[in-house]
Amino acid sequence: MSWVDSIVFLSRDLLPVAAVAAVLVVLVSVWGYGRSRLPMRLKLTGITLKTLGILLLGFCLLEPQWVDKKAKPGANFIAVLADNSQGMEIRDAGSATSRAEELAAILKPQPGDWQEALDENFQIRRYSFDTRLRTTGDFDSLDFKGRASALVGSTRNLGQRFSGRPLAGILLFSDGNATDIESLNDGLGQMPPVYPVVMGKQSPIKDISIASVQVTSSTFEDAPVVIHCQLAATDFPAEKIVARLLDADGKVLDTQYPALGQAMKVKFEVKPESLGVSFYTVELGQTAQTEGEAGEEEATLANNRRVVAVERRKEPFRILYVAGRPNWEYKFLKRALDDDPQVDLVGLIRIAKREPKFVFKGRDGESSNPLFRGFRGDEEEEGSYDKPILKRLNVKSEDELKDGFPKNAGDLFGYHAIIIDDLESAFFMPHQRELIRRAVSERGAGFMMLGGQESFSQGGYENTPIDELLPVYLQRSGNVSPVDNLAFGLERDGWLSQWVRLRKTEADEKDRLEDMPKFRVLNQVDRIKPGASVMASVLGEDNKRMPALVVQRYGHGKSGALLIGDMWRWQMAGKNKNEDLPRAWRQIIRWLVTDVPSRVQLATEADSGAAGLGRRLIVKARNEEFKPLGFANVELSVMPNGDESQAVDLSVDPSSTEAGAFESLYIPREEGGYVARAVVRDENGKTIGDVEAGWASNPAADEFRSLQPNIALMEDLAKRTGxxxxxxxxxxxWAREMPSKQSPVMDSFQTPLWHLPWMFAAALLLLVTEWWLRRRHWLP
Structure with missing residues (x-):
């Protein structure tokens, strides 16, 4: 409330009288000074003095009152919120006491202190927080052993607890290092003013820690999983730090040292021995000391260790390989994938385009094979000459592909990728070509066409749905010149993609490329489509470079074109002919199926609402056409460290924002790895998916991620709430000023301004000064 609004007049009805009297006096004063021979400066001074004096007397005539508000004693609440997490045990550089000890001393009541001043006008309510908000009668129970700091959530929950009650403010004691800081993006809601008190100060605290860990899967065969670690160190030289990777049994698998003069990062490349979820531990330590030399003392060791969850898919990816004729490409591709337990290659190979005709045994006008005529004359039982002879390979049931290439989405969408090799477009019916396009764009499958005499333009794929999803334009301009002795090489995008390279270093990769045999078969194209990337090319005898491997994203999936038609030659020559081609095929196939969704998916996300410890489990279920499943029976359980004997069954609720999704929340009680398992059944009780997902809980490492007080967060909380x-x-x-600040329940009081002695003295001084000025210059 401004000072103008704080003044009220009890005698507003006298305003006309006071105004008329003041105007008359001022006019008479102006007339009198106007007739005098005084200098203009003195005339204006006299008029001003009299005018101010008369106005001040008129102001007092209206009986002005100064109205002010003050918090009603005992009617409002003040909440005192203290951080009880173990992060408060940190001792700042140069300090003899920890932040916890300093906070305990501040919170201990003393005569005449801030608590006593607050208690005179407010009801004080005391709370502490770590993993959750707790009520406390006093702060003697603080032990500073909490596993996390739910600072944002506790502050928000405290405001909600007092919803509808007169809460004047929240006094927050913390270092600001919240483990649920992400929940600040959800807002705080209706909150009273928050007054943070930052415990600790910015100081160089000697410590090393693992700031963050990220796990990425790779299609590179030697290292399918890479663990990236971001380290932090204060007053520790990099040469004294060592990072180790341990397996679940505590065996050291790898040791890394941070590079000098660079960012504190290390990475571990591992290949889990088993499928499913595996757990590793990353530890930081100091390098071995010489005899008699003591190691450096750290602020805490809790942030030197993190558990990491690594997932390798249990259920294999299923790939449908369709070929126009038996060839060596399938032989070497199948041989390469036999060593990969995560991939099942299902083959559908055409042995002959049409069934042999025994015309001399048939009847005139008969198009079917007389050997299959039967005795009932049923045309459906007779074999047509126009049907190709197909060979099914590696099918999982007798019914799979028994009618040839799938004719409906339910059958085709069961495959994670489709490979077409040396097969013309006419082999597929129009709706089958459309199904292939939908499998990539809607289902998210991978697609690749291999080169051959009946692939791409030579296969008549122009202006078909398959043409639409290919990364190259099939239409050519001009004549196609024969090619031979094609040298294979990588393009820029290929050098940057791990799944295209076969060696770890550029020098080794160049040596490998030089040793590759020359190819002789290529489906030539003029242009690639916008958004596509050329991974590899071939160089002809005329030094003309032509695309050899082109890929692109298409809808929810991806597509590729391998334009070389005789990749099998790679197996016949070169120093590593028995290793490089199988490895290249495996990496190409892994890229093709990476990120391809299954009918049932289980994902875990950090939930900031539980002090950052909670994990939200999300199950997504789809029908055979990969549309959200309307009804599903979902069984969800969590196994600490993957131990089924300790499995905890969870209740599951349908998602309110996404069809076919189901959610649950789990809050781990201990540090370590956790495996979630979801079994989904349809309305008929048939199991359509049994999947697992894992994560690691590292509350101590998260609590001590930063040892410096987060002043920015505390300032943000104060700014958001006023x-x-x-x-x-x-x-x-501050405690003495609080009663005068805005509170939910206020008392009003009035002070008569016209009774104040200085008000009359000011008016009298103005008039006496004006009278003295007139007498000084002999005016009446």
Missing amino acids: GRVLDVSELTE
């Missing part, structure tokens, strides 16, 4: 950050030395003064 409070301000306080220093410890300001607490008593």
Whole structure:
């Protein structure tokens, strides 16, 4: 409320009288000074003095009152919120006490302190928080052993607890290192002013820690999983730090040292021995000391260790390989994938385009094979000459592909990728070509066409749905010149993609490329489509470079074109002929099926609402056409460290935002790895998916991720709620000022301004000064 609004007049009805009297007096004064021979400066001074004096007397005539508000004693609440997490045990550089000890001393009541000043006008309610908000009668129960700091959530929950009650403010004591800081993006809701008191100060605290860990899967065969670690160190040289990777049994698998003069990063490349979820531990330590030399003392060891979850898919990816004729490409591709337990290659190979005709045994006008005529004359039982002879390979049931290439989405969408090799477009019916396009764009499958005499343009794929999803334009301009002795090489995008390279270093990769045999078969194209990437090319005898491997994203899936038609030659020559081609095929196939969804998916996400410890489990179920499943029976359980004997069954609720999705929340109680398992059944009780997902809980490492107080977060909380950050030395003064600040319940009081002695003295001084000025210059 502004000072103008704080003034009220009890005698507003006298305003006309006061105004008329004041105007008359001022006019008479102006007339009198106007007739005098005084200098203009003195005339204006006299008029001003009399005018101000008369106005001040008129102001008093209206009986002005100063109205002010003050918090009603005992009617409002003040919440005092203290951080009880183990992160408060940190001791700042140069300090003899920890932040916890300093906070305990501040919270201990003393005569005449800030708590006593607050208690005179407010009801004080005391709370502490770590993993959750707790009520406390006093702060003697603080032990500073909490596993996490739910600072944002506790502050929000405290405001909700007092919804509808007169809460004047929240006094927050913390270092600001919240483990649920992400939940601040959800807002705080209706909150009273928050007054943070930052415990600790910015200082160089000697410590090394693992700031973050990220796991990425790779199609590179030697290292399918890479663990990236971001390290942090204060007053520790990099040469004294060592990072180790341990398996679940505590065996050291790898040791890394941070590079000098670079960012504190290390990475571990591992290949889990078993499928499913595996757990590893990353530890930081100091390098071995010489005899008699002591290691450096750290602020805490809790942030030197993190458990990491690594997932390798249990259920194999299923790939449908369709070929126009038996060839060596399938032989070497099948041989390469036999060593990969995560991939099943299902083959559908045409042995002959049409069934042999025994015309001399048939009847005139008969198009079917007389050997299959039967005795009932049923045309459906007779074999047509026009049907190709197909060979099914590696099918999982007798019914799979028994009618040839799938004719409906339910059958085709069961495959994670489709490979077409040396097969013309006419082999497929129009709706089958459309199904292939939908499998990539809607289902998210991978697609690749291999080169051959009946592939791409030579296969008549122009202006078909398959032409639409290919990364190259099939239409050619001009004549096609014969090619031979094609040298294979990588393009820029290929050098940057792990799944295209076969060696770890550029020098080794160049040596490998030089040793590759020359190819002789290529489906030539003029242009690639916008958004596509050329991974590899071939160089002809005329030094003309032509695309050899082109890929692109298409809808929810991806597509590729391998334009070389005789990849099998790679197996016949070169120093590593028995290793490189199988490895290249495996990496190409892994890229093709990476990120391809299954009918049932289980994902885990960090839930910031439980102090950052909770994990939200999301199950997505789809029908055979990969549309959200309307009804599903979902069984969800969590196994600490993957131990089925300790499995905990969870309740599952349908998602309110996404059809076919089901959610649950799990809060781990201990540090370590956790495996979630979801079994989904349809309305008929048939199991359509049994999947697992894992994660690691590292509450101590998260709590000590940063040892410096988060002043920015505390300032943000104060700014969002209309409070301000306080220093410890300001607490008593703040407590005495609080009654005059805006509170939910206020008392009003009035002070008569016209009764104040200085008001009459000011009016009298103005008039006496004006009278003295007139007498000084002999005016009446």
